[in-house]
Amino acid sequence: MRDSLENKIPYIHFKDVSFSYPINKENLILKCNFSIKKPGFWMIVGKNGSGKSTLLKLINGIIKPQNGIVDSKANIGMVFQNPDHQILMPNCRSELLLNINQNISCYEITQRIEYVLDQVGLSGFEKRPVHTLSGGQKQRLTIACALISNRNFILLDEPTALLDQTSQLKVLKTIKNLTSDKKNPLSALWITHRYEELNYADAVAELKNGFLSSWQKPSNFHYN
Ligand SMILES: Nc1ncnc2c1ncn2[C@@H]1O[C@H](COP(=O)(O)OP(=O)(O)OP(=O)(O)O)[C@@H](O)[C@H]1O
Ligand SMILES: [Mg+2]
Numbered sequence: 619m620r621d622s623l624e625n626k627i628p629y630i631h632f633k634d635v636s637f638s639y640p641i642n643k644e645n646l647i648l649k650c651n652f653s654i655k656k657p658g659f660w661m662i663v664g665k666n667g668s669g670k671s672t673l674l675k676l677i678n679g680i681i682k683p684q685n686g687i688v689d690s691k692a693n694i695g696m697v698f699q700n701p702d703h704q705i706l707m708p709n710c711r712s713e714l715l716l717n718i719n720q721n722i723s724c725y726e727i728t729q730r731i732e733y734v735l736d737q738v739g740l741s742g743f744e745k746r747p748v749h750t751l752s753g754g755q756k757q758r759l760t761i762a763c764a765l766i767s768n769r770n771f772i773l774l775d776e777p778t779a780l781l782d783q784t785s786q787l788k789v790l791k792t793i794k795n796l797t798s799d800k801k802n803p804l805s806a807l808w809i810t811h812r813y814e815e816l817n818y819a820d821a822v823a824e825l826k827n828g829f830l831s832s833w834q835k836p837s838n839f840h841y842n
Contacts, residue, residue, distance in 0.1 A: 628692030628771040628805050629655045630677055635686035636828075637676060646672055648828030649686070657803035659794055660833070661816055663841060664825035670809045671699055673825060674773045677807070692805065695769035697777050701756035710735070710751075710759055711744045717763040734762040737792045739785050754780040761789055765796075771805040778812060786812070794818050813841065
């Protein structure tokens, strides 16, 4: 599925990054330092309003820091917290087509669409109009779009927030499989509020007071 991805290992590096929104003088992100230099399943937790979504927007360049350096070499895909902020097309197939950034045959396109829809538990939804999808189904469609986009680094902002337990587990296992693929592992950075999800991570960190803690193994991680 991902055999045509760039072979280079993607990385992200934050050096003393500070950021505040114009209407708020206080720094939301303050001298934040971290790196993700190898593929795997990376997870971040933090309280409501601690700046998790803002951190992802800094990583993919939607916003720029006032101070510090965001250095990244990665082909980044993004799953936003609210799927309605992301979906543009009228049905599942056309939304997925919009995210295929490769020149491949019609046959291969159909195969990939079927594969990613199955990975998120939406088999048979190809022709479904987006306006008929539930919130959780829309969320799964945006994850399928990230998978089909052939990126090597995916940012997922609370991707299971609208999902029931069955769909949550399916999506978690899909990302886990892709990030632990022996030949061509994906890098995924996943924001969550659901602590049971941390067990799937290779490394976990907490965003607090504008600062990201060091990466910990899930078994050593204690949330303050
Ligand atoms: N465009 C914006 N302009 C001004 N303030 C903003 C903007 N976006 C977010 N904020 C504020 O920045 C703070 C952090 O927001 P952010 O969405 O990054 O937090 P979060 O950790 O993702 O929260 P949640 O857990 O609720 O998703 C909040 O106080 C929010 O109101
Ligand atoms: Mg958020």
